[in-house]
Amino acid sequence: xxxxxxxxxxxxxxxxxxxxxxxxxxxxxxxxxxxxxxxxxxxxxxxxxxxxxxxxxxxxxxxxxxxxxxxxxxxxxxxxxxxxxxxxxxxxxxxxxxxxxxxxxxxxxxxxxxxxxxxxxxxxxxxxxxxxxxxxxxxxxxxxxxxxxxxxxxxxxxxxxxx
Amino acid sequence: xxxxxxxxxxxxxxxxxxxxxxxxxxxxxxxxxxxxxxxxxxxxxxxxxxxxxxxxxxxxxxxxxxxxxxxxxxxxxxxxxxxxxxxxxxxxxxxxxxxxxxxxxxxxxxxxxxxxxxxxxxxxxxxxxxxxxxxxxxxxxxxxxxxxxxxxxxxxxxxxxxxxxxxxxxxxxxxxxxxxxxxxxxxxxxxxxxxxxxxxxxxxxxxxxxxxxxxxxx
Numbered sequence: 001x002x003x004x005x006x007x008x009x010x011x012x013x014x015x016x017x018x019x020x021x022x023x024x025x026x027x028x029x030x031x032x033x034x035x036x037x038x039x040x041x042x043x044x045x046x047x048x049x050x051x052x053x054x055x056x057x058x059x060x061x062x063x064x065x066x067x068x069x070x071x072x073x074x075x076x077x078x079x080x081x082x083x084x085x086x087x088x089x090x091x092x093x094x095x096x097x098x099x100x101x102x103x104x105x106x107x108x109x110x111x112x113x114x115x116x117x118x119x120x121x122x123x124x125x126x127x128x129x130x131x132x133x134x135x136x137x138x139x140x141x142x143x144x145x146x147x148x149x150x151x152x153x154x155x156x157x158x159x160x161x162x163x
Numbered sequence: 164x165x166x167x168x169x170x171x172x173x174x175x176x177x178x179x180x181x182x183x184x185x186x187x188x189x190x191x192x193x194x195x196x197x198x199x200x201x202x203x204x205x206x207x208x209x210x211x212x213x214x215x216x217x218x219x220x221x222x223x224x225x226x227x228x229x230x231x232x233x234x235x236x237x238x239x240x241x242x243x244x245x246x247x248x249x250x251x252x253x254x255x256x257x258x259x260x261x262x263x264x265x266x267x268x269x270x271x272x273x274x275x276x277x278x279x280x281x282x283x284x285x286x287x288x289x290x291x292x293x294x295x296x297x298x299x300x301x302x303x304x305x306x307x308x309x310x311x312x313x314x315x316x317x318x319x320x321x322x323x324x325x326x327x328x329x330x331x332x333x334x335x336x337x338x339x340x341x342x343x344x345x346x347x348x349x350x351x352x353x354x355x356x357x358x359x360x361x362x363x364x365x366x367x368x369x370x371x372x373x374x375x376x377x378x379x380x381x
Binding site (some may be wrong): 011014015017018019031032035036044097098099101102105124151154155158 | 166168169171172174175176178182184185375
């Protein structure tokens with residue numbers, strides 16, 4: 001991968017890639033692996049990019065697909081691993097953010113289902129319902145309702161933990 | 164919870180410096196080690212399977228009355244396993260600390276060497292297996308005499324003027340030689356076909372990775 005491609009086509013979207021990768025991992029090591037794999041896959045599939053999509057949508061879609069694939073692989077490899085059981089204590093220290101509230105929010109997001117995680121991440125990145133639906137491949141009409149439900153679930157998880 | 168999820172998200176990232184992308188390096192290190200480890204595991208299992216098969220066949224051959232086939236099978240497959248075990252030891256010498264590209268390249272060279280040696284062996288192995296089958300059945304006891312001699316006797320009843328060489332019909336020798344030549348000629352191809360059947364997917368992955376790394380280097 002040329003550094004030009006990385007600088008021009010990946011780095012501007014690294015924020016969301018980082019956030020997505022963090023939502024699907026629970027250690028610094030995994031996070032770095034996921035990030036590298038996402039970048040590699042974006043580079044590998046650049047020739048398949050379809051003009052009718054925006055590059056950002058393409059990047060988000062690939063990032064999401066890679067994260068979901070890696071998560072599935074990991075689950076298959078370690079059958080006893082249950083994502084719902086991830087707690088704040090299990091998160092590696094150097095993996096945590098300096099903002100405690102953000103850490104708690106991330107931990108709450110990690111307790112959601114794989115698709116709900118994707119939806120809320122894209123919502124928090126202020127993507128439109130249409131764009132979220134386009135990235136995930138669903139109907140835009142359902143996104144609004146789903147976001148509301150996810151937010152309620154997150155609030156319940158976070159209730160009392162964040163002031 | 165007083166603060167909204169949206170504000171926690173926004174403010175959290177404003178405060179933290181967590182959005183620095185990790186360095187992209189050693190992209191293929193884990194992958195290349197993983198793929199080679201997988202090959203090694205498959206290769207070892209394959210060798211163990213050959214040993215187990217030749218042992219079982221050796222025992223069965225005594226019960227069935229074709230011990231010559233069993234012994235020849237056992238000896239030739241043992242030689243094959245021994246040579247391949249030596250080759251496998253060479254694979255362990257490849258430096259895992261080298262860059263992915265170097266590691267894959269060394270592995271690729273090892274594979275090529277291994278295939279070249281096994282192609283040569285196959286040119287002898289398949290004919291030997293055929294000869295062992297012929298000898299085994301020829302000398303199989305058939306009511307007090309070797310099956311081969313018995314068969315020749317029966318052929319002579321139907322075709323009394325058939326030409327014999329050392330008591331064996333010439334036509335039979337010609338057919339056997341023809342099969343031997345064919346097996347020696349196509350031995351390498353049969354081995355390659357067999358190899359692709361077992362390791363085809365691993366080789367394909369390896370090739371894709373090499374191509375990827377080469378284009379990444381450009």
